[in-house]
Amino acid sequence: MRKNLILFFCLSILLVDNKLKAQDPQFSQYYAAPLFLNPALTGINQMGRAGVNYRNQWPSISANFETFSAYIDYNFDEKNSSLGLIVTKDTEGLVGLNSTEIGLQYAYQVNLNYKWVFRPAFQVSYTTRDLNFDKLTFGDQFDNTGKINPYSAEQFNTGLKVSYMDLALGGMWYSKSMWIGVAAHHIREPNQSVTDGESPLPRKVSVHGGYRIPLRSGFMSKGKTASGAERTLSPTFNYRSQGDFDQLDLGMYFTMSPVIFGLWYRGIPVKSPEGGGGNTESVIFMMGLTKNKMTMGYSFDYTLSKLGIGSGGAHEISITYTFKGGSPRKPSREVRELKCPVPFIF
DSSP: OHHHHHHHHHHHHHOOOOOSOOOOOOOSSGGGSHHHHOGGGTTTTSSEEEEEEEEEESTTSTTOEEEEEEEEEEEEGGGTEEEEEEEEEEEETTTTEEEEEEEEEEEEOEEOSSSOEEEEEEEEEEEEEEEOOTTOOOGGGBOTTSOBOSOOSOSOOSOEEEEEEEEEEEEEEEOSSEEEEEEEEOTTOOBOOSSSSOOBOOOEEEEEEEEOEEOBOSSSOBSBOTTOOBEEEEEEEEEEEETTEEEEEEEEEEEETTEEEEEEEEEOTTSOOTTSSOOEEEEEEEEEEEETTEEEEEEEEEEOSTTOGGGOOEEEEEEEEEEOOSOTTSOOHHHHSOOOOOTTOO
C-alpha cells in the first residue's frame, strides 16, 4: 500500500511536459515560504503555524515585481493529516498585471519506518488575474510644453480579467538529518489569457532538499548547546523548471540559535540561455532571528545578471508564528516522533 502510494505521487508529479514560456513568482527564502514551495510542507512542524512573506524585486525600476503571501496551517495529530490555506498576490509595476491566488492544501503523513517519513499532498486553488494599462503614457497625452494630460484617446485603459481553478501535487520524504521534496504546480495548465486568447500556464516542477549537519558546541554536545540552543549547518538546494525556464538555488543555512544566517547562489552556470550569454542571476544573503514562537527573516538578492545591481536587487521579509492546539498536557508529535530537519520549519 505504501509503495503504491509513493509510486502514484511520483508519477503524477514527474509526468509533465514544459513547452510554453511563463514563470511563477519566486521567494529566495523558499523554506520560509513552505506552503508556497510545496503543499507537502503543510503542517510539517506537527503543530499550527501562520506566516507572511513579502518580496520586492527590482525596486529601482518601474517594471518591478511585488509578491505578498500569507498562510496558515495546522496538523491534526490523530488523523495523520494537515490542512493549510494560502493566499498569494503578485503585482507587476509597469502595466498593472495583478494575480491573486487562494489555495486550500491537504497533506497526509506516513511513517515508512523508524527512520523515514513520507508526506503526499495536494492543493486546489482559485486564481484571478487582471490587467490595467492606466500606468502607461501615450503620445496624445503630451502637449507642446511637455506636460502630461491624464486623458488619452487610446482604449487600453479598461480592466481585463480572467479567473480559473488550478491543481498542485507534492511529496516530501525526510529522516532525522535529510529531506527531499518534489512539487508540481499548474497540473491543469489553465488558460491565463485576459484577452480571450489562448495562453496556457505551463506546469512548474520543483525539486528541493538538504542535509542537516550538527556542529559540536561543547565537549560532549553536538548540534545543541547545554541550554538547548541549536548549532547546525544545513546545505540546501531548490531546482525549478517551468516552460523554457529553469533555475537553481544552491547554498546553506547556518543556525546559531537564536540567529540564522543564509547564503545562496542562483543560476545554472553550466547552461547558457537561448541567445547565449551567462545564466548567473544573483547571490542571496539572509539573516533571521527566532525567539520563542516567532521567527523573522530578511534577505537581499545581489543581482549578477546583465540587469545589474542598478535594478535594486530584491528585498524579502518573512515572519512565522507557531502555535499549539489540542490538549496542553499532550506533547506535540514532533517531540514524540521524528522531527523534520528543514530550516525555518519550526
